[in-house]
Amino acid sequence: MSSTAExxxxxxxxxELVDIARYVTDYQVQSAEAYDTARNCLMDTLGCGLLALxxxxxxxxxxxxxxxxxxxxxxxxxxxxxxxxxxxxxWDIGCIIRWLDYNDTWLAAExxxxxxxLGGILAVADYLSQRNIAAGKAPLLMRDVLTAMIKAHEIQxxxxxxxxxxxxxxxxxxxxxxxSTAVVTHMLGGTQAQxxxxxxxxxxxGSSLRTYRHSPNAGPRKSWAAGDATSRAVRLADLTLRGxxxxxxxxxxxxxxxxxxxxxxxxxxxxxxxxxxVMENILFKISFPAEFHSQTAAEAAVRLHPLVRDxxxxxxxxxxxxxxxxIRIISKSGPLNNPADRDHCLQYMTAVPLAFGxxxxxxxxxxxxxxxxVIDQLxxxxxxxxxxxxxxxxxxxxxxxxxxxxxxxxxxxxxxEKVEVEYPVGHRRRRAEGIPLLEEKFRQNLxxxxxxxxxxxIFALCKDQQTLEATPVNEFMDMLVI
Numbered sequence: 289m290s291s292t293a294e295x296x297x298x299x300x301x302x303x304e305l306v307d308i309a310r311y312v313t314d315y316q317v318q319s320a321e322a323y324d325t326a327r328n329c330l331m332d333t334l335g336c337g338l339l340a341l342x343x344x345x346x347x348x349x350x351x352x353x354x355x356x357x358x359x360x361x362x363x364x365x366x367x368x369x370x371x372x373x374x375x376x377x378x379w380d381i382g383c384i385i386r387w388l389d390y391n392d393t394w395l396a397a398e399x400x401x402x403x404x405x406l407g408g409i410l411a412v413a414d415y416l417s418q419r420n421i422a423a424g425k426a427p428l429l430m431r432d433v434l435t436a437m438i439k440a441h442e443i444q445x446x447x448x449x450x451x452x453x454x455x456x457x458x459x460x461x462x463x464x465x466x467x468s469t470a471v472v473t474h475m476l477g478g479t480q481a482q483x484x485x486x487x488x489x490x491x492x493x494g495s496s497l498r499t500y501r502h503s504p505n506a507g508p509r510k511s512w513a514a515g516d517a518t519s520r521a522v523r524l525a526d527l528t529l530r531g532x533x534x535x536x537x538x539x540x541x542x543x544x545x546x547x548x549x550x551x552x553x554x555x556x557x558x559x560x561x562x563x564x565x566v567m568e569n570i571l572f573k574i575s576f577p578a579e580f581h582s583q584t585a586a587e588a589a590v591r592l593h594p595l596v597r598d599x600x601x602x603x604x605x606x607x608x609x610x611x612x613x614x615i616r617i618i619s620k621s622g623p624l625n626n627p628a629d630r631d632h633c634l635q636y637m638t639a640v641p642l643a644f645g646x647x648x649x650x651x652x653x654x655x656x657x658x659x660x661x662v663i664d665q666l667x668x669x670x671x672x673x674x675x676x677x678x679x680x681x682x683x684x685x686x687x688x689x690x691x692x693x694x695x696x697x698x699x700x701x702x703x704x705e706k707v708e709v710e711y712p713v714g715h716r717r718r719r720a721e722g723i724p725l726l727e728e729k730f731r732q733n734l735x736x737x738x739x740x741x742x743x744x745x746i747f748a749l750c751k752d753q754q755t756l757e758a759t760p761v762n763e764f765m766d767m768l769v770i
Contacts, residue, residue: 335733337384382407382515398448400460404514405440431757445566462495468521485534572714584709585692
C-alpha cells in the first residue's frame with residue numbers, strides 16, 4: 289500500500305535568499321563612483337519627493353492613519369511636519385518619491401526604480417538614529433544610508449537583469465519589497481539568518497498585478513505602489529525580529545513555491561554577482577517626468593518643436609521608431625483617463641513636447657489635456673514602429689540604450705529630418721552632461737518647499753560628499769522638516 293503522507297523535513301534555505309543575505313551582511317562597498325552616484329541619487333530622489341508635495345492627489349494620502357497620533361522618535365517625511373512610525377513613514381516617503389515618475393530608473397529584462405527603496409531606508413535610519421540618541425548611543429550616519437542605497441539598488445537591479453516579471457503579469461514593485469526587506473532587516477540589527485527569514489516573507493507575499501500600469505486600467509496606484517512595497521518591507525523586517533520564522537524553500541518548493549505559482553516553473557537566472565554595478569549604471573530621469581522608455585522620444589520631440597510648431601495643422605503623419613519594451617509597455621491609442629494614464633503613453637509624451645517644446649508634470653493634468661485638443665490630434669497621426677537594433681542594444685550590458693527616433697511628414701510631401709536619440713541625458717554615457725542638470729533640478733525642487741537660505745544649506749551639504757557622509761541621519765532629516 290502506498291503512503292499518502294508527505295515527508296516533512298524542513299529544507300535548507302533557497303540559495304537565492306542566502307546569496308542576498310550574504311551580500312548585505314558581508315560585502316564591503318569600495319567603489320567611490322558608487323558612493324558619488326548614490327549621493328546624486330539621494331539628491332534627485334528627495335527633490336522628486338518635494339516636488340510631488342505640490343499635488344493634492346499625492347498629499348491627501350500622507351500622514352498618520354489616525355489623526356493626532358504622536359510617535360516618540362517617529363521618522364520624518366521630508367518637506368512635511370509628519371513624524372510617523374517607520375512603517376507609515378516608509379509608505380509616505382516612497383509615495384512622494386514615485387508620484388511624478390521622475391526618480392531614477394533601471395531597465396533590463398525587468399525594469400523599475402531602485403531609489404524607491406529609499407522610503408524604507410530613510411524612515412528606518414531616522415527612527416533608529418533618534419532612538420539611539422535617546423539611549424545614549426551613536427546615531428546612524430548618512431554614509432550608512434548611502435551604503436544601504438547602493439545595496440538595495442544592486443539587489444533590485446541584478447534580479448531584474450535576466451528575469452522578466454512583467455511577462456508573467458507581475459509588477460516590478462515586488463523587487464522593491466525584496467531589496468528593502470534585505471537592507472532594512474540588516475539596519476535593524478538582523479543577523480544573516482534573520483535576513484533570510486525576512487526575505488522568505490517578502491517572496492511569500494507574491495506581487496501585485498501590473499494591471500494598474502496598463503491600458504485600459506492605468507491609474508494612480510502606480511504612483512504609490514512602491515511606497516506600499518518598501519513599507520511592507522519594514523513591517524516584514526519588524527515581524528522577523530520579533531521572532532517570526534522564515535520559509536526556507538519559498539522559491540523552489542514544488543507546487544507551492546514562487547517559481548511554480550508565479551514564474552511558470554522557471555528559476556531565476558543571474559548574469560553577475562552582487563556588487564556595485566547597478567548604482568554605477570543607474571539611469572537618472574533628468575529632462576522629463578515621464579516613463580523612461582519615452583525619454584529619448586520626448587527629447588527628439590523638443591528638438592523638432594521649432595520646425596513644426598507653426599505647421600501642426602499641416603502634419604500628415606508622425607513616425608516613432610522605438611524598441612520592443614516601449615511598444616509593450618507604453619504605446620497606446622484611444623482615450624486617456626487620468627494623469628497616470630497619460631504619463632504611461634508614448635504618443636502623449638511625444639505629442640506634448642512636439643507641440644509645446646517641453647514636458648512637465650502639469651502637462652499630465654486633466655485641465656491641460658482638455659484645454660489642448662491638438663495633443664490628441666497629433667496622437668491620432670502617430671505610427672509606432674519597432675527598430676530591431678534599438679531592441680537589441682536596449683539589453684546589451686555595455687550599451688543599455690533607450691533609443692527612439694522621430695520624424696514628421698507634412699501633407700505637401702515635405703518632411704523633417706529623422707531625429708534619433710539613443711541615450712537619454714540621465715544615462716551613464718551622458719553623466720558629464722547630466723549631473724549639472726540634475727543639480728539644477730534639485731535646486732529648483734528645493735525651492736518649491738523651503739526658504740532660499742535653507743534650500744542653499746541643504747544643497748551645499750548634499751554637494752559635499754565627505755561632509756554629507758559624516759552627517760548624523762537625524763540632523764540631516766531635521767533640515768528637511770518644514
